[in-house]
Amino acid sequence: MKEARSRSFATGLTSSDDAGPDGKGTIRYATRSTLGASLLRGGPIIALLLLSTYLSFASPYFLTTNNLVNVARQVSINVILAVGQTMVIISGGIDLSVGALLALSASFGAVAMTYWGLNMWVGIFLALLVGTMAGLINGVVITKGKIPDFIATLGMLSTARGIALIVTGGLPVPSHLTATTLKAYLPEGLIWIGSGDILGIPVAALVALGIAVTGWAITTRTVLGRSAYAIGGNREAARVSGINIEATKICIYAIMGLMAAVAGLVLTGRLNSANALMAEGAELQSIAAVVIGGTNLFGGEGTIVGTVIGAVIMGILANGLNLLNVSAFWQRVVMGIVIISVVVFDQWRRRAFESY
Amino acid sequence: MPQVPILVMEGITKEFPGVRALDQVDFQLCQGEVHALLGENGAGKSTMVKILSGSLNKDSGRVLLRGKEVEIGSPSRARSLGIGMVYQELSLVSSLSIAENIFLGRWPRHRSGSIDWKRLYEMARAELEKLGLDIDPRIKVGLLSVAEQQLVEIAKVVSQNVYILLLDEPTSALSDRERERLFGLIRSLKRDGMSIIYISHRLAEVLEIADRITILRDGRKVGTVSVDEAPEDRLVTMMVGRSLSEQFPKTAAAVGQPVLQVENLSVSGVLHDLSFEVGRGEIVGIFGLMGSGRTTLARTLFGLERAKSGKVYVDGARARIGSPMDAIRLGIGYLTEDRRQGLVPCMPIPPNVTLSSLRDFSRFSFLKRKLEEEMAERFVKDLRIRTPSLKQKVARLSGGNQQKVVLSKWMCRKSRVIIFDEPTRGIDVAAKAEVFQLMSRLAQQGIGVLMISSELPELLGMCDRILVIRGGRFVAEFQASDVTQEQLLKTASGIGG
Incomplete structure (x- = not known):
């Protein structure tokens, strides 16, 4: 075998099939790397299964249809945001303004449908437009202003919340007050999106599923997604390869804005009203879901499927803590610790399987 | 002792x-x-x-x-x-x-x-x-x-x-x-x-x-x-x-019409008034010491740095190159001095091969992934890229095989001019010979090659002509067949030449 090995190096006549240094090595290599890779990819789903198994024993309510439907509804918002956030993070960015953009577009939509008396579809369109435009502005500021994503979206966070406060006058829309005096209610259709169901499945969850499939298609099947991976994986190489970095980033942030708006409409429907301060901390929830789902926080690697699993893990964990009567204060503590542990574990796993 | x-x-x-x-x-x-x-x-x-x-x-x-x-x-x-x-x-x-x-x-x-x-x-x-x-x-x-x-x-x-x-x-x-x-x-x-x-x-x-x-x-x-x-x-x-003689497998290629012409190219403070041309099938070497402006020349031709003045023609037509996107559209390819600037390490081979030609591998922005894989497979076979599978992340390939992936990228884009900047830095002798063989093959296919290198033997072994750059100016031009390493080195460092 050794002779064969040196000869193939010397003549350079190795074909792609016997590519390794020697045949045996190749096989071992492949096994190890696919095993490692499946562990890497499978990590989140293993965690999800363990958590669910534990909870189904720990609480008799966990595995009831009612409870699971509830979890699905609650998780939907974060799934929608986290799908957008995944694309942003894959492209090497981060968006801290998603919660604010959610509130901004929901506020515009709700105000349009109630105070301005516009048709539901016009209101929905307006909300989506506001979210997309705000995301677009994020992208333009980052690429044309050449400032870090972190700073640009941090600025947008404050700006968007501010504008939302101005638009709503600081009140929920509709509030008890406005609803009684103006007789302005949110359209039934919007409430159905947030709280209704089709054949027992929450509409919100179906919307989230649709968004996730769209996100999956964008990341794995389109030039835009490929460009995002390339930019996040090696910005300089992407530039030298002729990838339009500015256009890609602007596009990704605009999509993020659009998804924040979708999440805003769903949440408004569920809460029966919108307000300027809704979904506070949603940016961190979405980032946590992305990271738990195995996406590299520094860009270049990650999957939508992982993110969805990450969001579901967070939802089930919150639900489980509720079922186990853990106080809301402690829940926050536990959440924080879980997020950090997952990332520590993930880093360890990457090192263990990637470094040799 | x-x-x-x-x-x-x-x-x-x-x-x-x-x-x-x-x-x-x-x-x-x-x-x-x-x-x-x-x-x-x-x-x-x-x-x-x-x-x-x-x-x-x-x-x-x-x-x-x-x-x-x-x-x-x-x-x-x-x-x-x-x-x-x-x-x-x-x-x-x-x-x-x-x-x-x-x-x-x-x-x-x-x-x-x-x-x-x-x-x-x-x-x-x-x-x-x-x-x-x-x-x-x-x-x-x-x-x-x-x-x-x-x-x-x-x-x-x-x-x-x-x-x-x-x-x-x-x-x-x-x-x-x-x-x-x-x-x-x-x-x-x-x-x-x-x-x-x-x-x-x-x-x-x-x-x-x-x-x-x-x-x-x-x-x-x-x-x-x-x-x-x-x-x-x-x-x-x-x-x-x-043996040594197998190292530079240069085969004669017919030199045709100029594919790249550069007239009076200047970059503020770095390059002064550079004029030269590369013909189809020709391998032109640029030799210079560190800091002579050799890499700036490549980066400027590729739109990574801005020229102060000068004209560039590709296939006889005036070219305006403001970004790598422009350069690539005109058919210029660039293997950077640092190989890592040409690869996305965490991606497998196929997306790295097609990275510069995504338009050819998509319809309405949707990727033709099957076609990408077929193309990558062809290059892996053709260029003898040693890898356990197509799915291998390019970060795990050896230096020589990484360089071949970068080269595949430009071949896949059907570049007409390819700039090699230190193409053999950090790669082993066997892989070097393979890279040279590919370079030679590209020339035979009528592609113009601009080869920047600080390794004299490989310039002498591979090039038709060698231009010597010093302080941002061309100070001499030699036919590779009638110049020695000593002459080149002297000219480049400004001693006697």
Whole structure:
């Protein structure tokens, strides 16, 4: 075998099939790397299964249809945001303004449908437009202003919340007050999106599923997604390869804005009203879901499927803590610790399987 | 001549998943000798020194220092045993001074705990003097050139009372003059009794600096020879199992119409009034020392840097190149000096191959992934890219195979002009020959090649014409067939030429 090995190096006549240094090595290599890779990819789903198994024993309510439907509804918002956030993070960015953009577009939509008396579809369109435009502005500021994503979206966070406060006058829309005096209610259709169901499945969850499939298609099947991976994986190489970095980033942030708006409409429907301060901390929830789902926080690697699993893990964990009567204060503590542990574990796993 | 073996390695074996990086390797280092480890990339040189410097653990075998068996285990243990390593990537803190860096974490202190600056500078000056270096230790490291930083790095390692010094490809970023200075330093360390292991894949410099040479191939020791008894081509054969004449497989190609014409190209302060052309099927070499503007020329032609004035024509038509996107659209390809700038390491082979041609591999923005894979498969076969599978992340490929992936990218884009900037930096001799073969093949297909290199033999071996650049100006043009290495070097450094 050794002779064969040196000869193939010397003549350079190795074909792609016997590519390794020697045949045996190749096989071992492949096994190890696919095993490692499946562990890497499978990590989140293993965690999800363990958590669910534990909870189904720990609480008799966990595995009831009612409870699971509830979890699905609650998780939907974060799934929608986290799908957008995944694309942003894959492209090497981060968006801290998603919660604010959610509130901004929901506020515009709700105000349009109630105070301005516009048709539901016009209101929905307006909300989506506001979210997309705000995301677009994020992208333009980052690429044309050449400032870090972190700073640009941090600025947008404050700006968007501010504008939302101005638009709503600081009140929920509709509030008890406005609803009684103006007789302005949110359209039934919007409430159905947030709280209704089709054949027992929450509409919100179906919307989230649709968004996730769209996100999956964008990341794995389109030039835009490929460009995002390339930019996040090696910005300089992407530039030298002729990838339009500015256009890609602007596009990704605009999509993020659009998804924040979708999440805003769903949440408004569920809460029966919108307000300027809704979904506070949603940016961190979405980032946590992305990271738990195995996406590299520094860009270049990650999957939508992982993110969805990450969001579901967070939802089930919150639900489980509720079922186990853990106080809301402690829940926050536990959440924080879980997020950090997952990332520590993930880093360890990457090192263990990637470094040799 | 050295006699006493100070370090003995016996039957060292190290396995990585799927690869036996070292297979029963024996090695001896004598007091006061420079012992070179020579081999292609992947031959196991770096693994050897990593075991010695404590950053890797051997699977089996023994390491004896001065006759006593030792377990090294960690970098700090290696240092306390007297083994110091100078890494290819320097480990200096650029915002601190030379003195602070040399004694990083070991600063002399007043009794109060604050740093005793006066003593620190004195100690640093003494260390630098020992090495014959006349630099002010208060200067910030960030202000030094790469070569000077490397000397500081060596001073840092030597100051830790080491008697075995490991140098891993120390000249890869140095100009010829800087290399001479480094060699002077190595010789003076040797006179002081330091034993040095010198890793390199450059034969010429190994012959210049080493006393003995141990050649590794595929993780096994091929042999140890004394420099005086080893002719160059025998060493090459030992390294790769092929002879020197097979290294530059240049085949004659008909030179056709000019595919790239450059007129009076200038970049503020760097390039002045450059004019030249590359014909179809022609390989034009650019030779210059570091800082001569050779890489700026490539980057400007590719739209990565802005030209002040000048005109560029591609296939006879005036070209305006403001960005790499423009350059690529015009049919220019660019293999960067740093290979990593051409690859997305965490992506597998197919997306790296099609990265510059996504428009050809998509419809309505949707990727034709099947087609991408077929294309990548073809290049893997055609260019003999050695990989266990297409799914392999390119970060895991060897340097030569990475370079082939970058080349596939431009071939896939059907570039008409390809700029190679130091195409063989850090890749092994066997892969070099393959890259040259591909270059030759591209020329035969009528592609214009612009080859920038600091390796004279490869320029002479591959090019039709060679332009010499100095201080941002072309100072001479030669037919490769009637010029010698000495002439080129003299012209490029401005001596006599």
